[in-house]
Amino acid sequence: MTKVMIGLSGGVDSAVAAYLLKKQGYEVVGGFMRNWDAIANGDFLGNPTLNDSCCPQEKDYEDAKEVAKKLGIELLRIDFIKEYWDYVFSYFLEEYNKGRTPNPDIFCNKYIKFDAFLKFARDQGCDFIATGHYAKRVDKEDGVVELHKAYDLNKDQTYFLSQINNEQIASCLFPLGDIDKPKVREIAKELNLNVADKKDSTGVCFIGERNFKEFLKNYIPANKGKIIDINSNEVVGEHDGVMYYTIGQRKGLGIGGISGREPRSWFVCYKDVKNNILYVADEKEDEHLFSDRAIIKNINWLAERTNDPLHVGCKFRYRQQDNGVTLKFIDDDTIELIFDEPYKAVTTGQAAVFYMGTRMLGGGIIEEIYYKGKRIDIKK
RNA sequence: UGGGGUAUAGCCAAGCGGUAAGGCAUCAGAUUUUGAUUCUGACAUCUCCCUGGUUCGAACCCAGGUACCCCAG
Numbered sequence: 001m002t003k004v005m006i007g008l009s010g011g012v013d014s015a016v017a018a019y020l021l022k023k024q025g026y027e028v029v030g031g032f033m034r035n036w037d038a039i040a041n042g043d044f045l046g047n048p049t050l051n052d053s054c055c056p057q058e059k060d061y062e063d064a065k066e067v068a069k070k071l072g073i074e075l076l077r078i079d080f081i082k083e084y085w086d087y088v089f090s091y092f093l094e095e096y097n098k099g100r101t102p103n104p105d106i107f108c109n110k111y112i113k114f115d116a117f118l119k120f121a122r123d124q125g126c127d128f129i130a131t132g133h134y135a136k137r138v139d140k141e142d143g144v145v146e147l148h149k150a151y152d153l154n155k156d157q158t159y160f161l162s163q164i165n166n167e168q169i170a171s172c173l174f175p176l177g178d179i180d181k182p183k184v185r186e187i188a189k190e191l192n193l194n195v196a197d198k199k200d201s202t203g204v205c206f207i208g209e210r211n212f213k214e215f216l217k218n219y220i221p222a223n224k225g226k227i228i229d230i231n232s233n234e235v236v237g238e239h240d241g242v243m244y245y246t247i248g249q250r251k252g253l254g255i256g257g258i259s260g261r262e263p264r265s266w267f268v269c270y271k272d273v274k275n276n277i278l279y280v281a282d283e284k285e286d287e288h289l290f291s292d293r294a295i296i297k298n299i300n301w302l303a304e305r306t307n308d309p310l311h312v313g314c315k316f317r318y319r320q321q322d323n324g325v326t327l328k329f330i331d332d333d334t335i336e337l338i339f340d341e342p343y344k345a346v347t348t349g350q351a352a353v354f355y356m357g358t359r360m361l362g363g364g365i366i367e368e369i370y371y372k373g374k375r376i377d378i379k380k
Numbered sequence: 381u382g383g384g385g386u387a388u389a390g391c392c393a394a395g396c397g398g399u400a401a402g403g404c405a406u407c408a409g410a411u412u413u414u415g416a417u418u419c420u421g422a423c424a425u426c427u428c429c430c431u432g433g434u435u436c437g438a439a440c441c442c443a444g445g446u447a448c449c450c451c452a453g
Binding site for chain 2: 009011013092096101102103104105106108133157159160200201202203204205206208209212245246247248249250251252253254255256257258259260261262263264265266267268282317318319320344345347349350351
């Protein structure tokens with residue numbers, strides 16, 4: 001009998017995924033990962049649950065235990081706190097310190113859920129791991145395994161899986177690939193699962209929904225500086241540290257009305273890390289927010305390598321529509337992207353993920369961005 | 381201590397005798413397994429710098445203060 005270890009998070013998605021696997025005839029065992037320890041990791045500022053008698057992760061664990069009991073599967077608990085810090089969080093901090101905006105969850109998948117956890121599962125004698133991600137595994141006749149967008153395009157999470165390789169994909173099952181979220185909730189209700197109505201979790205995985213700036217302050221000290229209007233060069237406000245902001249951001253700038261000017265919303269369009277200056281524009285469609293070309297590094301390519309330019313769909317952030325781009329390999333680890341038209345707020349450190357139809361071809365990390373021939377992510 | 385101007389929520393700013401527009405910011409909620417974006421809602425009620433006065437009624441009129449700004453010195 002094929003043995004599968006499902007990552008049970010204590011949420012509704014993985015619970016239903018576990019049920020579906022069982023129904024399909026697999027021998028299923030659950031694995032609950034714990035990757036963040038607020039006390040050990042010095043996570044105090046802005047931590048709303050620090051003083052709670054039971055931290056939310058323990059609540060999730062209790063939920064997962066109840067699900068496992070109900071489904072009649074064994075549940076193992078694994079700590080990856082050190083691995084998460086070493087492979088995901090230290091990278092995350094490095095990126096922020098460079099003034100970029102990383103996506104930790106993509107690296108959490110690459111190094112924790114689809115690597116450390118996979119190894120653990122293998123040691124436990126499992127043939128596959130499975131998760132509650134919304135993504136579809138497609139097995140071709142020739143043995144090739146492809147990863148496609150989920151049937152529920154609204155919940156599709158292939159963006160977060162863009163750094164896992166073919167070998168990892170081949171070792172993983174995604175039971176939710178062909179059903180949508182409402183159906184998942186429905187199944188959970190039919191099974192009378194305790195988590196049937198549990199709210200979807202958001203925020204950085206394992207850390208959760210938080211005041212992000214306060215969270216970062218635990219690791220990146222505040223450093224006040226000027227906010228400058230990129231168009232007029234006037235000082236229009238003061239920030240707490242350029243690291244806390246990201247390109248395209250509107251909230252949290254604290255810029256009020258300015259005498260003699262029409263009151264408008266301001267958007268971050270450039271971060272001068274060296275001089276600790278935040279550049280903003282007061283127009284939603286300001287030219288400084290756009291770019292038309294990018295260099296992508298850390299390429300994880302799942303399809304056949306091509307030297308010819310390829311026109312594909314590209315997401316520069318989660319839940320964004322596919323943007324048309326022409327992709328060209330510079331070398332194995334570098335891709336140049338020419339955009340069909342200028343796109344807004346493409347941000348270094350974020351992932352660019354490529355699609356051909358529903359198939360995810362791979363992805364990489366946005367390294368440099370250009371507009372009209374000029375590099376705009378560094379040096380104004 | 382000559383002249384002129386302005387004082388309305390955190391910031392801009394309407395209002396010109398009839399019972400405080402709007403925007404920005406902020407906060408809350410929705411959306412969201414990154415950071416953002418987006419959407420919805422809340423947000424001056426011993427109140428309009430202070431003290432008096434006129435009036436049925438004043439942020440708006442009058443008088444006297446106070447603060448700041450500008451031009452002359």
